[in-house]
Amino acid sequence: MGQTLWTGASENGAAAGVAWDWVCLPEGVVAMADPMALVTNLQFVSGEGEVLAPMESVLQLNGIVHTLPWQCEVQRALGRLH
Numbered sequence: 464m465g466q467t468l469w470t471g472a473s474e475n476g477a478a479a480g481v482a483w484d485w486v487c488l489p490e491g492v493v494a495m496a497d498p499m500a501l502v503t504n505l506q507f508v509s510g511e512g513e514v515l516a517p518m519e520s521v522l523q524l525n526g527i528v529h530t531l532p533w534q535c536e537v538q539r540a541l542g543r544l545h
Contacts (some may be wrong), residue, residue, distance in 0.1 A: 464483050464484065464485065464486045464487065464496065465480055465483070465485055465537070466483065467482065467485060467504055467533050467536070467537060468480055468481075468482040469481055469482075469528075469531055470534065473505075478504075478509060479503075480503060480504055480505075481485075481501055481502070481503040481524055481527065481528065482497035482501070482502045482503070483495055483497075483498075483500065483501045483502070483504065483528065484497065484500065487506055487535060487541075491494045491535045491538070491543060493538060494534075495528070498521075498525055498528075501521060501524045501525070501528070503524060504531070505520075505524070506520075506522060507520045507523045509518065509533070
């Protein structure tokens with residue numbers, strides 16, 4: 464098990480990041496430990512400019528995490544990929 468952190472720059476150039484815990488499942492599969500327990504400095508707003516509720520923000524964050532190649536990076540860090 465471990466934690467991963469992904470960072471980048473927001474549209475205005477400020478540092479943005481999201482982190483989560485992961486676990487190794489049988490047969491070397493890497494998965495998020497708890498998809499509801501993401502840590503971030505991002506704030507999501509609706510099209511009308513209203514801050515999204517925590518549950519809506521978690522859905523947005525999970526969508527972002529799903530697009531990242533984080534599982535391959537964890538596997539590589541564990542020495543399972545070359």
